[in-house]
Amino acid sequence: xxxxxxxxxxxxxxxxxxxxxxxxxxxxxxxxxxxxxxxxxxxxxxxxxxxxxxxxxxxxxxxxxxxxxxxxxxxxxxxxxxxxxxxxxxxxxxxxxxxxxxxxxxxxxxx
Amino acid sequence: xxxxxxxxxxxxxxxxxxxxxxxxxxxxxxxxxxxxxxxxxxxxxxxxxxxxxxxxxxxxxxxxxxxxxxxxxxxxxxxxxxxxxxxxxxxxxxxxxxxxxxxxxxxxxxx
Numbered sequence: 001x002x003x004x005x006x007x008x009x010x011x012x013x014x015x016x017x018x019x020x021x022x023x024x025x026x027x028x029x030x031x032x033x034x035x036x037x038x039x040x041x042x043x044x045x046x047x048x049x050x051x052x053x054x055x056x057x058x059x060x061x062x063x064x065x066x067x068x069x070x071x072x073x074x075x076x077x078x079x080x081x082x083x084x085x086x087x088x089x090x091x092x093x094x095x096x097x098x099x100x101x102x103x104x105x106x107x108x109x110x111x
Numbered sequence: 112x113x114x115x116x117x118x119x120x121x122x123x124x125x126x127x128x129x130x131x132x133x134x135x136x137x138x139x140x141x142x143x144x145x146x147x148x149x150x151x152x153x154x155x156x157x158x159x160x161x162x163x164x165x166x167x168x169x170x171x172x173x174x175x176x177x178x179x180x181x182x183x184x185x186x187x188x189x190x191x192x193x194x195x196x197x198x199x200x201x202x203x204x205x206x207x208x209x210x211x212x213x214x215x216x217x218x219x220x221x222x
Contacts, residue, residue, distance in 0.1 A: 036213075043113060044201065044213040090154060098144070098167045099211060101154040 002027045004093050006102035013081050014110050021076040021105050023091030033074040034092040034099065035065055044090065050074065061085070083111045114138065115214035117202050123220045129190040132217045136183055136204030142166070143185040144211060145177055149198035160185055192221045 007022035025033070035047040048059025055067040065076045074091060086109045091102040114137035124130055136143050145157040147170075156169035160179035171177075174192075179185040189196060197220050203211040 043115075043215040044203075045113070046210065046212075049210065098156050098159055098169065099146075100156065101146075103153045 002093070002100050004091050004100050004102035006089075006091050006105050008105045009103065010106045010108070012108045012110065015083055016080045017109075019076070019078040019081045019085070019107070021089055021091075021107070023074045023076065023102060024072050025074065025091070025093045025100075026072065027093045027100070032094055033065075033067060034094070035059065035063070035074075035076050036090045036092060036101075038088045038090065038104075040087065047076070047089075081107070081109050083109045085109050113212040113214060115202055115204050115212050117200075117214035117217050119217060120215060121218050121220075123222060124192060126192055126194060126221055128192050128221075129188065130192065130219065132187040132189070132200050132202075132219070134185045134187070134202030134204075134214060136185070136202075137206070137212055140204035140206050140212070141183065142205040143179055143183070144203040144205070145171075145185070145187050146201040146203065146213075147198045148201060148216070149195075152198075154201075157187070189219070192219075194221050197221045 003026045005024045033050040036044045037047050038044050047063050050057045050067045058064045089105045092099040116135040118133045141162045144159045148154045157171040158177050159167040163179050174190050177187045199216045201216045203213045205211045
C-alpha cells in the first residue's frame with residue numbers, strides 16, 4: 001500500500017536551533033517526493049521537491065531534504081530555524097499529480 | 112499567491128444540506144485536484160480532473176461529486192452533509208500532473 005509516515009507530530013524548537021523532520025514512504029514505481037508547508041491560515045506551499053538526480057535538494061527559505069532510497073526516507077532539514085518557520089509541514093509522495101500526504105508535523109518555534 | 116482561486120473561503124451550513132465549492136486553476140493548467148483536510152483524516156486526495164475528464168479518484172464519498180468545465184474551472188459538490196464533513200477543502204492545479212499549486216482552501220463547517 002502507498003503511504004507516507006511522518007514521525008514527529010509536534011516539534012517545539014527555540015530560534016536558531018537545527019531542524020530535522022522525518023518522512024518515510026512506501027510507494028511502488030517512480031517516486032516523486034515533496035515537502036509542503038502550511039502557515040497558519042494559509043494555503044499549502046511547496047518547499048521543495050525531488051524527482052531524480054542529486055538526492056540532496058534545496059528548497060526555499062533555507063530548507064533542504066535528502067532522499068535516501070535505501071531507507072525510503074526524505075527528511076527535511078534546516079540548520080537554523082526562525083520564529084517565522086512556525087507552521088505545519090507535510091511530506092508527500094506522488095506520481096501523475098495524485099499526492100499522498102503524511103499526517104503533518106506542527107513546528108512551533110519559540111522566539 | 113499560488114494563482115489558484117477558491118470560493119467561498121468559508122461556508123457554514125446545516126446537516127443534510129448541499130453545497131458547491133468552486134476552484135479556478137492557474138492559467139493554462141489543465142489538471143485540477145481536490146483534497147480534504149480534516150483533523151482526524153489529515154490531508155486526503157479526493158479526485159482529479161484533466162481537461163474536463165475525471166482521471167483519478169481517491170477517498171471520495173459517494174455523496175460527493177465533482178466536475179471540470181470547458182473553461183477549466185472545477186466544482187466540488189457535497190450533498191447530504193454530515194458533521195464529519197466539516198473540513199478544509201483544497202483545490203490544486205498542475206501544469207504537468209506532477210507539481211501541484213494549492214488554493215487557499217474553503218473551510219466548510221457543518222452544524
